[in-house]
Amino acid sequence: MSYGLRSFLPKNDMINILLLAVLIMVIFPLSMDIFRLNLVGKYLSYAFVALGLALCWGYGGILSLGQGVFFGLGGYCMAMFLKLEASSPENTAIQSTPGIPDFMDWNQLTALPWFWEPFHSLGFTMIAIIAVPVIFAFIVSVAMFKRRVGGVYFAIITQAIAAILTILIIGQQGYTGGVNGITDLRTLNGWDIRTDEAKYVLYFLCCTLLIGSVLLAQFVRKSKLGRLLVAMRDKEDRVRFSGYDVSNFKIFIFCLAAALSALGGAMFTLQVGFMSPSFVGIVPSIEMVIFCAVGGRLSLLGAVYGTLLVNWTKTVFSESFPELWLFGLGALFIGVVLAFPNGLAGVYSTYIEPRLSKWFKDLRSMRPPMASSTADTRS
Amino acid sequence: MLSKTLSSKLKKTALALSAGLFLTPTISHADAVNTTGLAVTDDTVTVGILHSVTGTMAISETGSVQAEKLAIEQINAMGGVLGRKIEYIQEDGASDWPTFAEKSKKLLVNDKVAAVFGCWTSASRKAALPVFEQYNGMLYYPTFYEGLEQSPNVIYTGQEATQQILEGLDWAAQTKGAKKYYLLGSDYIWPRTSNKIARKHIENVLKQKVVGEEYYPLGHTQFNSVINKIKLKKPDVVFISVVGGSNVAFYKQLKAAGIDMTKEKPLFLTISVTEDEILGIGGENIEGIYASMKYFQSLPNENNKKFVEAFKAKWGKDIVIGDVTQAAYLGPWLWKAAVEKAGSFDVDKVREASPGIELTTAPEGYVKIHKNHHLWSKTRIGLAQPDGQYKVVYESDELIEPDPFPEGYQ
Amino acid sequence: MFAEYTASELTSIFAMQGFAGLILFSVFVLMALGLAIIFGQMGVINMAHGEFMILGAYITYLTSNVFSEYAQPLFGGYFFVAMLLAFIATFALGALVEWAMIRHLYKRPLDTLLATWGLSLILQQLYRTVFGPREVGVTLPDWLMGSYPLSDMIEIPINGIFVMCITLVISVGVYLWMYRSRWGGQVRAVVQNREMAGAVGINTEKVDRITFALGCGIAGVAGSAFTMVGSTGPTSGQLYIVDTFLVVVFGGASSLLGTIASAFTISQAQSTMEFFLSGSMAKVLTLLVVVGILMLRPQGLFALKIRH
Secondary structure, eight states: OHHHHHHHSOHHHHHHHHHHHHIIIIIHHHHSOHHHHHHHHHHHHHHHHHHHHIIIIIITOOOOSOHHHHHHHHHHHHHHHHHHHHTOTTTTTTSSSTTSOHHHHHTTOOSOOGGGGGGGOHHHHHHHHHHHHHHHHHHHHHHHHTTTOOHHHHHHHHHHHHHHHHHHHHHOHHHHOGGGOBOOOOEETTEETTSHHHHHHHHHHHHHHHHHHHHHHHHHHHSHHHHHHHHHHHOHHHHHHTTOOHHHHHHHHHHHHHHHHHHHHHHHHHHHSOBOGGGTSHHHHHHHHHHHHHHOTTOHHHHHHHHHHHHHHHHHHHHHOGGGHHHHHHHHHHHHHHHOTTHHHHHIIIIIHHHHHHHHHHHHHHSOHHHHHHHHHHO | OHHHHHHHHHHHHHHHHHHHHHOOOOTTSTTTSOSSOOSBOSSEEEEEEEEOSSSTTHHHHHHHHHHHHHHHHHHHHTTOBTTBEEEEEEEEOTTOHHHHHHHHHIIIIISOOSOEEEOOSHHHHHHHHHHHHHTTOOEEEOSOBOOOOOOTTEEEOSOBHHHHHHHHHHHHHHHHOOOEEEEEEESSHHHHHHHHHHHHIIIIISOOEEEEEEEEOTTOOOOHHHHHHHHHHOOSEEEEEOOTHHHHHHHHHHHHTTOOGGGTSSEEEESSOOHHHHHHHOHHHHTTOEEEESOOTTOOSHHHHHHHHHHHHHHOTTOOOOHHHHHHHHHHHHHHHHHHHHTSOOHHHHHHHOTTOEETTOTTSOEEEOTTSBEEBOOEEEEEOTTSOEEEEEEOSSOBOOOSSOTTOO | OOTTSOHHHHHHHHHHHHHHHHHHHHHHHHHHHHHIIIIIIHOOOOTTHHHHHHHHHHHHHHHHHHHHHHOGGGGGGHHHHHHHHHHHHHHHHHHHHHHHTGGGGTTOHHHHHHHHHHHHHHHHHHHHHHHOSSOBOOOOOGGGSSEEESSSSOEEEHHHHHHHHHHHHHHHHHHHHHHHSHHHHHHHHHHHOHHHHHHTTOOHHHHHHHHHHHHHHHHHHHHHHHTTTSOBSTTTTHHHHHHHHHHHHHHOTTOHHHHHHHHHHHHHHHHHHHHHSOHHHHHHHHHHHHHHHHHHSTTOSSOOOOOO
């Protein structure tokens, strides 16, 4: 047991994950007011997507430019439930058809569409948040990976799917809320999600889920599957000739990434209070890729830090120098790709970590022999 | 921080003392006009401006920012509001709807602004609205929009759909004898709602015919197919609510397809092209279309002449002023009037005072706040000139009542 | 649905609609040709393609201003000068970008996608800073506006004809350059086997640079031509990206003929559907069909039989 744990969570990784947990669950809440913390919560919901991208892009070599689709599907599932709850017949008494969401009423719908009906149930919604995007990801990836579509083609096709879904959502506004999205969400099973206390609770829920997702991703990475993925990314044919069905692994990892994105989308809806097509399209999808790239595509934690860093910079820049923001972001893209292909995590492991460990070693050698021997036995 | 609370306590004591001693209420004192802790001092009051300065919407929202700043400057020059200079905090919505919600919250909760002038697209307003309702802020929203909304926390200074549309259609039917209509728009909520209202009006009130209704995705640039359909259906009026870059493509292709808009066969009536949009389309490409809205830069009245002059003096002589820019300019003035009527900056009191507020100095002429928080205003029809301006050819006789939930049009 | 129209009306409408499809086809070819060269021949994904087009459009805008200011009598001919300048400017910028950025990334094609996306953001902001956030209006010479009436119903837009001619000229030019010139031979040699090409004395770096710059240059000319039909603003370029990539991928990336065939198929499908459906649904359906076909036939319409 202890061997199993150690093998998928080596000491270093465990410490790093703990550090992240302390940072987001202790330091941030203590040092920020609820307004800033809510912002961080929003960033962290993007981190789910970046985490999924680290798995499927960094380890699997599958670059998807359509992760916004899954983020959006997850978010919309959550939003549909919340909207139905906010549109109780009492709240919507002034409408010509009470009990349906306000935007449907404006679009002359007189009954709830069939695919909205199941979202009255919280249980179904919970399942749907993961299941809908995963099924969709499964269909897309089976069609593509079984025919050995990969690399650039996959990227462009996922991008086109993001475009299609955006146009569809905007065009079918009677069913989806159109370009305004689904807004004015209030309660979750009677619990008001707009209060400060609720924001705290949701923030910690988001953190817990994120750490859980990191552990899950870590497990996948260290498992045989993870090693196969890396092998596939680097020499797909060899893995195939060794008798593995490459496409199944790809499908699995893509679906996992989709599920993580969807979870992020649902957390986003809960914390921000609405969902709109502007998080589904091409631009947000590519931005999510850059979060992952800045953090380091080969590092799970890097993806989280990258997301935090880019979004934080964006907020700071757009508050102080709105005109410069795009220059900065563009330069960041180019700089990271050209100079630091492995992102922050790469910088850390090449430059900082060796020095840190040397420093620790020096520190240790300076200690009296007693202390050093305890340290040895501990490890 | 400590000294601030201390000084405010001292002030309170001083106020109580003075009131107790002389029994003369000093109304202008900060605490008396502000019982809810807004950012009001003895000589300043802080408001927020919240528009997109970056991103795709920056194109449209820049004019609104300029107008609001001009209005605030002019109000300050006249002595401010209740003797206090207006200071503003400007935030960037970055064309991103959650950012609008965040920044609204920042303005209301952290900065405690007395009012916010901002938002442009419906999506940004919808995102920010729950924040304004939760923290009881006041938003002055400038854009003409689809209606179907009436919040106690918003004053809508632009026209809602029926005000803009019905008068235009009546005019086309009466003066131009239009019988067949073709509805065309970008694919999102405002054009769809507008066309829905237009269709009901055409079919049920005017008893005429709609021969086509068509939507294209935002940003679409190829309109040859729809131009062919228009040629085939031969409508008398093409009613257009296409927005953004699509406009440029549509009118250029229309002209290239041999349709001379000045011949009015068919007649093109838009509710979405202001003077701002014509800059990008080019006056020569759009000459001869009609627009139905409440304000044109060329309106021949004294208020407007002064406004245009001041606007150009501040922002450059080549600048053009569209409908929304003027509506944004009304925001600070309407707020000032309501605050002075209420004698307080408190949001609840300002809200109570707002219905019935009149503005005789508005560039568009006289406006008045309805109890549904929209404005009574006139609707004008403008004919596009090659120099990029509209010539006003018609003006409604009366102020048109705003009706955000129009009976029979839903 | 056709019952209410006379036969002659229908004929002319089908003629007009066919013509609309042809214009769309030319637009697609112009958009995609530069990208097809860069993507197909070099494997580089240039997400800033739209921004290169808009650079061409802005150059046209500047040229038109200069002509109307200083050389009014020659205004009718400014468009040709503008297109030439647009080509030169985008070609130069393309060469610069290749030198500064792309050449470091040939081994990592997916990364070119990210880096060029970054470039596109920078260019967008640059346009916004220089030309302002609003769209600019490009004044066209009179002879380009208007139409030529064939019959009562059928009118041929002159700028449509003009776009078609440019497309034809550029396509033929690219064909000659790729398949009939020494340069083209070198490019194809490098695509097929970089090491061997280098070994027989081809300067592969130079070939890469010129190829990339040429792709960008064609984008510039396309952008210049699009001022006749579309809008010119800082973010207008983004509108073209999805369509352009789909055309290239659908055609089979490494085949220029494929690109043209796919542009034809997609444009005809879209313009036919636009006539029977609402514009939005036509767009969604077209994209769906293309994506669907690509899923069934990932190599595109025309694929070279080469081993990967």
